[in-house]
Amino acid sequence: MVRLNGLCVAVLAACVSVTPAMGQTLRSDTLLFDLGRDLFFDPVLSGNLNIACATCHHPTKGTSDGLSLGIGEGGSGLGEDRIEVLGNAPVSRVPRNAPALFNLGNPEFVRMLHDGRVWMDPTEMYGIGMPNGHVLERPVPNALAAQVHLPITSATEMAGQPGENAVADAAAEGRITGPGGVRDILAKRVDAIPAYRARFEATGVSGELHYADIATALAAYIGTEFESTSSPFDRHLNGDDAALTSAAKRGMDLFYGDAQCGTCHSGRFQTDHQFHSIALPQIGPGKNQPRLTYGDVGRSAISGDAADDFAFRTPSLRNIELTGPYGHNGAYTDLRHMVEHHLNPLRHLAMYDPSYATLPALSQIGPDDFAFEDLEENFRIAASADVTTLELAPSDIDDIMAFLASLTDPKFIDAGHLVPASVPSGLPVE
Numbered sequence: 515m516v517r518l519n520g521l522c523v524a525v526l527a528a529c530v531s532v533t534p535a536m537g538q539t540l541r542s543d544t545l546l547f548d549l550g551r552d553l554f555f556d557p558v559l560s561g562n563l564n565i566a567c568a569t570c571h572h573p574t575k576g577t578s579d580g581l582s583l584g585i586g587e588g589g590s591g592l593g594e595d596r597i598e599v600l601g602n603a604p605v606s607r608v609p610r611n612a613p614a615l616f617n618l619g620n621p622e623f624v625r626m627l628h629d630g631r632v633w634m635d636p637t638e639m640y641g642i643g644m645p646n647g648h649v650l651e652r653p654v655p656n657a658l659a660a661q662v663h664l665p666i667t668s669a670t671e672m673a674g675q676p677g678e679n680a681v682a683d684a685a686a687e688g689r690i691t692g693p694g695g696v697r698d699i700l701a702k703r704v705d706a707i708p709a710y711r712a713r714f715e716a717t718g719v720s721g722e723l724h725y726a727d728i729a730t731a732l733a734a735y736i737g738t739e740f741e742s743t744s745s746p747f748d749r750h751l752n753g754d755d756a757a758l759t760s761a762a763k764r765g766m767d768l769f770y771g772d773a774q775c776g777t778c779h780s781g782r783f784q785t786d787h788q789f790h791s792i793a794l795p796q797i798g799p800g801k802n803q804p805r806l807t808y809g810d811v812g813r814s815a816i817s818g819d820a821a822d823d824f825a826f827r828t829p830s831l832r833n834i835e836l837t838g839p840y841g842h843n844g845a846y847t848d849l850r851h852m853v854e855h856h857l858n859p860l861r862h863l864a865m866y867d868p869s870y871a872t873l874p875a876l877s878q879i880g881p882d883d884f885a886f887e888d889l890e891e892n893f894r895i896a897a898s899a900d901v902t903t904l905e906l907a908p909s910d911i912d913d914i915m916a917f918l919a920s921l922t923d924p925k926f927i928d929a930g931h932l933v934p935a936s937v938p939s940g941l942p943v944e
């Protein structure tokens with residue numbers, strides 16, 4: 515959409531037929547998009563002014579970070595080259611893999627995060643369910659805009675550790691909403707930068723800036739910039755018979771047919787937006803662990819239903835070639851290996867080797883780095899598997915790989931041009 519707007523500005527003649535009301539909306543959409551882009555790349559939203567959304571969701575890394583489990587606050591550099599900063603070394607890895615951000619503005623995407631803990635729900639405040647303590651204070655347009663309220667509150671992702679800055683202190687004390695909360699501190703910080711203030715006013719914000727305004731801009735950017743519907747597969751859906759190679763066509767038939775991938779990876783975005791367990795090995799510090807000092811039970815921590823143990827949201831497979839490592843914890847760096855895991859999860863769980871993951875060295879590692887060796891946890895994970903064993907010939911897997919490659923949108927190969935040269939805070943852009 516923004517491309518069209520850009521074009522519209524460049525070729526004024528093309529705008530003549532646009533009615534004034536429509537022109538107004540387009541203009542404010544563009545302003546919001548531009549604001550969202552600058553905020554997305556600006557470390558101003560982090561406690562210690564040292565990490566931006568884009569650090570973990572970078573256009574050159576398929577809107578992810580190329581790591582199994584990221585180094586968040588306290589790191590320096592991008593992707594596989596990210597290292598800890600001496601004197602501010604991270605105390606933990608980020609517990610889950612940074613997901614890609616493609617098509618999240620599409621109304622089909624009503625559940626965010628690997629465990630769906632942000633979701634559209636008419637019975638919740640402003641129609642969106644949020645984790646405890648993170649209730650929305652203002653209405654926002656969609657689940658995406660609600661989700662972007664969360665990373666700023668996480669010590670490992672963006673806030674930093676208590677004692678380091680006011681945002682981290684507020685987060686550690688559970689002060690998220692209201693005056694003096696994490697959102698309030700960051701909104702005031704952005705409001706004090708004249709370039710941001712003036713541009714928010716131009717989008718219709720009057721009075722004090724609220725974090726909901728920032729979130730709305732971030733969502734406008736993410737939902738538009740990372741819309742990805744021009745892959746060979748899309749051209750095929752639009753009736754172009756030559757769009758897919760014969761291998762990709764065979765792979766598509768297997769995917770939505772005998773290989774049963776489509777039972778969970780259904781529809782044009784390859785997701786049913788539901789939760790299933792494919793018994794991935796546990797790596798990293800884990801999250802929501804009721805039993806261990808590591809581990810990640812996934813959906814059951816949200817639903818309270820033991821049947822959801824180790825279940826995670828079915829990910830969309832758009833641009834899957836670009837978004838590795840794979841799985842909620844990035845257990846597999848190799849895409850084919852990830853696909854093969856589905857065909858016999860128990861065997862692959864038993865044979866798992868941590869060298870399959872991409873984990874940069876950290877000086878402060880805990881027992882979590884050996885979580886995959888815990889036999890009892892592995893039995894529990896194995897018992898949760900919702901996928902049945904399936905024998906496929908290597909040539910069938912080749913075809914499925916060709917189909918997965920047809921989901922790559924050329925727009926996101928070498929997407930470094932999406933990174934702005936500078937941001938209004940003047941902080942460095944990665």
Ligand code: HEC
Nearest residue numbers: 566567570584586610611612613626627628661662665671
């Ligand atoms: C340190 C790395 C890191 C940073 C910085 C970060 N994220 Fe994320 N992001 C993640 C991880 C990890 C998850 C998945 C967490 C989970 O599912 O529990 C995630 C999930 C998301 C999702 C949900 C995607 C989906 O498919 O459900 C969105 C949207 C998102 N992040 C946007 C942002 C925005 C906007 C910012 C900046 C305000 C940001 N992130 C900062 C690592 C990061």
Ligand code: HEC
Nearest residue numbers: 773774775778790794826827828829840841842853856900
């Ligand atoms: C029972 C439902 C189900 C079936 C059937 C299924 N998947 Fe999955 N798939 C999932 C879930 C759930 C995940 C995420 C698991 C996690 O993170 O723990 C996933 C993850 C993936 C990923 C990694 C995506 C990412 O972004 O990390 C790929 C690739 C994938 N599946 C491909 C396939 C293929 C190919 C098939 C058919 C051979 C298949 N899946 C069958 C549910 C399923």
